[in-house]
Amino acid sequence: xxxxxxxxxxxxxxxxxxxxxxxxxxxxxxxxxxxxxxxxxxxxxxxxxxxxxxxxxxxxxxxxxxxxxxxxxxxxxxxxxxxxxxxxxxxxxxxxxxxxxxxxxxxxxxxxxxxxxxxxxxxxxxxxxxxxxxxxxxxxxxxxxxxxxxxxxxxxxxxxxxxxxxxxxxxxxxxxxxxxxxxxxxxxxxxxxxxxxxxxxxxxxxxxxxxxxxxxxxxxxxxxxxxxxxxxxxxxxxxxxxxxxxxxxxxxxxxxxx
Numbered sequence: 001x002x003x004x005x006x007x008x009x010x011x012x013x014x015x016x017x018x019x020x021x022x023x024x025x026x027x028x029x030x031x032x033x034x035x036x037x038x039x040x041x042x043x044x045x046x047x048x049x050x051x052x053x054x055x056x057x058x059x060x061x062x063x064x065x066x067x068x069x070x071x072x073x074x075x076x077x078x079x080x081x082x083x084x085x086x087x088x089x090x091x092x093x094x095x096x097x098x099x100x101x102x103x104x105x106x107x108x109x110x111x112x113x114x115x116x117x118x119x120x121x122x123x124x125x126x127x128x129x130x131x132x133x134x135x136x137x138x139x140x141x142x143x144x145x146x147x148x149x150x151x152x153x154x155x156x157x158x159x160x161x162x163x164x165x166x167x168x169x170x171x172x173x174x175x176x177x178x179x180x181x182x183x184x185x186x187x188x189x190x191x192x193x194x195x196x197x198x199x200x201x202x203x204x205x206x207x208x209x210x211x212x213x214x215x216x217x218x219x220x221x222x223x224x225x226x227x228x229x230x231x232x233x234x235x236x237x238x239x240x241x242x243x244x245x246x247x248x249x250x251x252x253x254x255x256x257x258x
Contacts, residue, residue, distance in 0.1 A: 006031040006163065006195050012051060012061035013219070014044075021047050023219030024061070034189055034196040036206040038241065039216035040250070045199035046090075048216065049165050052197070053087060054078065065163075083111075085163035086156040090171055094140040094148055094155075100127070101136030104155045126154040129191070130184060146177035150184065157188060164188075166198040170205050182208045203242050207231065215241065217250075 007029040014022040021044040029035045039045050050056040051063050054070050063070050065081060073081060086107075094103050105123040108114050114122070120136070127133055130150040140148060149169065156164055169185065170178035182205050189196055189209075200206055206213050207227045214224040215238050223230065223238045233239055240248030 004030050006066055007052060007197070008064040009048070009051065010062045010064070012048075012058045012063065014047060014051070014056065014059050020219055022051075022058070025216075025220055026061075027214060027221055027224075029195060029197060030211075031195055032193055033211045034185075034198065034209055036210035036213045037197065037199045037216055037221075038201060038203070038206055038213060039199075040241070041201060043216050044219060045216055046167050049087065049167055049197065049199060052165060053082065053085060083159065084161060085165065086159055086161040087165040088149075088152050088156045088167065088169055090168040094151060096140055098140075099136060100132075100138045100140065100143070100151055103140065103151060104136070104158050106155060107159050122158055123154075126158040127151075129157060129188065130154045144177075146173050146180065149173065149177075149181055153181075153184065153188070157192065157194075160192075162194060164194045164196045166196065166200075168200055168202075169198065170200065170202045178202065178205065179208075181205075185209045203244075217241075 005028045009025055009027045012022050012025045013020070025048065037045050037048065047056065051058055057071060070081060095106070098106070101120065101123050102109070104126055105119050108119050108122065123136060124133065127135065130153050132147065132150050132154065140151070143151065166185065170181050173181065185196065185198065186209050188194070198209060210227050212224060213227055213230045214221045217237055223233060223235050225233070230238065230242065233242070237249050240250050
């Protein structure tokens with residue numbers, strides 16, 4: 001692992017029952033970069049993210065953060081690791097019983113001893129960064145789908161993480177809202193200098209936000225490059241996917257490996 005790689009997966013495999021999801025997957029992410037992982041729905045992109053945050057143990061292989069195998073960490077170091085990263089879930093995963101402000105500050109409330117004044121300053125700062133100042137007292141039920149996505153992102157950045165993981169951030173919103181979210185991801189990356197991994201099957205989003213794009217197919221990374229390199233690929237599987245073509249080597253059953 002080079003000094004410039006903050007995240008590295010080496011030979012990671014994972015199966016659920018007889019269904020293999022990841023197959024000897026290897027991937028490196030440079031510090032301060034934005035890597036977009038593309039692939040069909042159900043191909044294992046979210047499972048890969050859960051390995052990085054230590055929610056799922058690989059059947060074989062290793063996951064490293066700053067050169068440390070995360071499954072060799074002691075309990076106190078696991079908590080420290082998780083404070084360094086945060087995740088933006090596909091559906092937002094907001095708590096309906098809490099206000100927007102309480103959602104954004106949830107991790108600070110539960111896991112830190114910050115003063116109440118500092119807590120609400122950080123909540124408001126995070127909401128401001130996503131363009132939602134002054135809505136702390138609203139309930140999630142009062143928000144549009146796009147606003148919920150932004151609140152989820154505000155919650156993720158409220159702890160000042162070094163690493164942000166996004167699970168399908170533009171799914172379920174209209175194209176204009178999706179583009180606003182893309183611009184927000186780019187803006188936050190530039191302002192906060194975070195390392196980001198974004199999993200998506202939205203190619204417009206991928207091209208806009210990525211420093212590099214990797215394609216996950218049948219449990220492995222089959223291609224990786226800059227957005228321009230991926231757009232101009234001659235790899236038949238990648239070409240079919242990025243152009244949304246019905247005809248090609250990818251079939252309806254191709255993601256069901258044995």
